[in-house]
Amino acid sequence: MNRVYDVIVVGAGQSGLATGYYLRQAGLSFLILEAGDEAVGSWPYFYDSLSLNSTARYSSLPGLPFPGDPDHYPVRDEAVAYLRRYATHFDLPIVTNTPVDRIERKGQLFHLATANNRHYVARAVVAATGFFGRPHMPEIPGQSRYRGQVLHAADYRRPEPFQGQRIIIVGGANGAVQIGTELAQVARVTLAARHPIRYLPQRVLGRDIHFWLTLSGLDRTQWLNEKSPPVYDTGAYRAAIATGRPEQKPMFSHFTEQGVVWGDGRHEAVDTVIFATGYQPNLPYLTGLGALDSRGRALQRKGASTSVPGLYYVGLMRQRSVASATLRGVGSDAKMVVNSLRHYCHTQQVARLRRAREMSLARQVRIWNARGNELVGLINLITLALQQQLATGKPAAPKLLGEALGRSLLVGAGFLGVGHAAALYSRS
Numbered sequence: 024m025n026r027v028y029d030v031i032v033v034g035a036g037q038s039g040l041a042t043g044y045y046l047r048q049a050g051l052s053f054l055i056l057e058a059g060d061e062a063v064g065s066w067p068y069f070y071d072s073l074s075l076n077s078t079a080r081y082s083s084l085p086g087l088p089f090p091g092d093p094d095h096y097p098v099r100d101e102a103v104a105y106l107r108r109y110a111t112h113f114d115l116p117i118v119t120n121t122p123v124d125r126i127e128r129k130g131q132l133f134h135l136a137t138a139n140n141r142h143y144v145a146r147a148v149v150a151a152t153g154f155f156g157r158p159h160m161p162e163i164p165g166q167s168r169y170r171g172q173v174l175h176a177a178d179y180r181r182p183e184p185f186q187g188q189r190i191i192i193v194g195g196a197n198g199a200v201q202i203g204t205e206l207a208q209v210a211r212v213t214l215a216a217r218h219p220i221r222y223l224p225q226r227v228l229g230r231d232i233h234f235w236l237t238l239s240g241l242d243r244t245q246w247l248n249e250k251s252p253p254v255y256d257t258g259a260y261r262a263a264i265a266t267g268r269p270e271q272k273p274m275f276s277h278f279t280e281q282g283v284v285w286g287d288g289r290h291e292a293v294d295t296v297i298f299a300t301g302y303q304p305n306l307p308y309l310t311g312l313g314a315l316d317s318r319g320r321a322l323q324r325k326g327a328s329t330s331v332p333g334l335y336y337v338g339l340m341r342q343r344s345v346a347s348a349t350l351r352g353v354g355s356d357a358k359m360v361v362n363s364l365r366h367y368c369h370t371q372q373v374a375r376l377r378r379a380r381e382m383s384l385a386r387q388v389r390i391w392n393a394r395g396n397e398l399v400g401l402i403n404l405i406t407l408a409l410q411q412q413l414a415t416g417k418p419a420a421p422k423l424l425g426e427a428l429g430r431s432l433l434v435g436a437g438f439l440g441v442g443h444a445a446a447l448y449s450r451s
């Protein structure tokens with residue numbers, strides 16, 4: 024028999040860890056299942072030069088401040104070290120090397136099957152598997168004919184392998200601009216974007232932009248609506264693009280065997296095309312639950328599935344606000360989801376108790392039904408005995424009559440008892 028947990032969290036990146044922090048506080052029984060061999064999420068796979076776009080002060084998960092000078096911009100490996108420390112500091116129950124393959128809902132319970140043939144059962148599930156595992160690769164006309172190298176930004180690590188190449192980067196957000204500027208040091212690079220690049224000053228009046236976003240409350244809203252985020256810039260990216268390293272152009276129209284054709288009809292040979300076109304929710308294990316729309320996006324509101332009771336999400340892009348899928352913002356989303364979960368688990372427990380009481384009452388009624396039938400049989404027997412006595416003038420066995428009468432009274436009292444219990448129950 025598998026142990027039934029209140030909650031199982033899938034994924035032990037920052038979203039799963041922040042959820043674990045609040046589940047511990049809520050006193051719910053839980054487990055965090057992680058596909059990788061460490062609870063550090065996707066951070067080790069981001070490119071080598073990446074630094075956080077917020078200062079340490081605005082990069083903490085709940086309960087443990089990001090270490091170092093609060094005004095410095097941590098690099099990728101500091102984020103990895105911080106997450107590693109977070110998991111051990113709070114001693115969260117994480118099972119690594121356990122990729123969840125499939126989730127089924129049977130009755131009120133979720134059954135989770137893993138790729139390493141394990142099986143877990145929970146009353147509720149939190150999907151916290153981020154988006155890095157599912158890069159978005161748009162279909163551009165002619166792409167299948169192109170013989171050059173095609174990559175996604177998720178595959179990019181460092182510039183050296185691209186020395187001297189002609190490269191196009193598709194996209195005009197943070198990934199495209201950062202990778203493009205870095206590659207422009209060693210290669211000829213063009214950013215191909217659907218719109219002019221939008222910038223956001225990294226610092227305003229000597230303070231990191233997140234100070235102002237927090238102060239104004241904008242960070243807790245959907246202020247960008249469906250637009251991709253603007254590029255955080257100290258001025259260096261704008262200056263680099265102004266000098267053409269990298270150059271920026273409107274999106275090309277299609278691929279050819281050797282390269283691409285630009286909007287003005289000019290053909291250009293290209294060695295590598297990198298799609299910095301973002302990501303999609305990484306939720307394949309939910310297929311079959313009726314939890315996703317036709318594009319694989321979660322049907323949810325404020326982190327609660329709108330189609331599957333007991334299923335929750337933490338860390339979806341813009342789940343609740345522009346900060347939902349960031350270190351600084353995931354904590355408050357996790358807190359809200361755990362509050363809903365606590366309520367859900369409590370309601371489930373009350374329903375379970377009620378069902379148990381109903382079942383025990385139904386069993387009692389069945390037993391007393393059987394007794395009732397026996398009583399009718401006994402009354403028939405007494406009637407027969409009395410008829411016999413009247414017919415023959417001989418007294419029926421007094422012992423039999425005494426026993427039968429005693430039993431009838433007992434069964435009658437039993438009926439009264441069950442009736443009384445049922446009345447009490449229906450009033451409760």
Ligand SMILES: Cc1cc2nc3c(=O)[nH]c(=O)nc-3n(C[C@H](O)[C@H](O)[C@H](O)COP(=O)(O)OP(=O)(O)OC[C@H]3O[C@@H](n4cnc5c(N)ncnc54)[C@H](O)[C@@H]3O)c2cc1C
Nearest residue numbers: 034036037038058064065075076122123152153338349350
């Ligand atoms: C290039 C890049 C730079 C970013 N920079 C910043 C930044 O500067 N500041 C900031 O705040 N945010 C940044 N983000 C956004 C966000 O903070 C990160 O994407 C972060 O990794 C999201 O954390 P997560 O826990 O939601 O997902 P992830 O970190 O992706 O963690 C998900 C975890 O789930 C596991 N998993 C996946 N599938 C399964 C499965 N089926 N079963 C079990 N486990 C599974 C994975 O192994 C992984 O450990 C950046 C994102 C990218 C892509």
Ligand SMILES: NC(=O)c1ccc[n+]([C@@H]2O[C@H](COP(=O)([O-])OP(=O)(O)OC[C@H]3O[C@@H](n4cnc5c(N)ncnc54)[C@H](OP(=O)(O)O)[C@@H]3O)[C@@H](O)[C@H]2O)c1
Nearest residue numbers: 074075076161194195196197198199217251252299300301
């Ligand atoms: N720490 C950092 O500094 C840092 C660095 C990189 C990334 N990140 C984070 O990582 C996440 C992903 O960033 P990202 O820049 O990779 O992706 P993104 O923010 O989702 O932006 C995707 C870009 O691709 C474009 N695009 C999408 N489909 C396209 C298509 N079919 N044709 C042409 N262009 C298309 C989008 O254009 P439209 O706007 O027209 O849709 C947008 O410019 C974000 O959360 C970001 O904040 C952070």
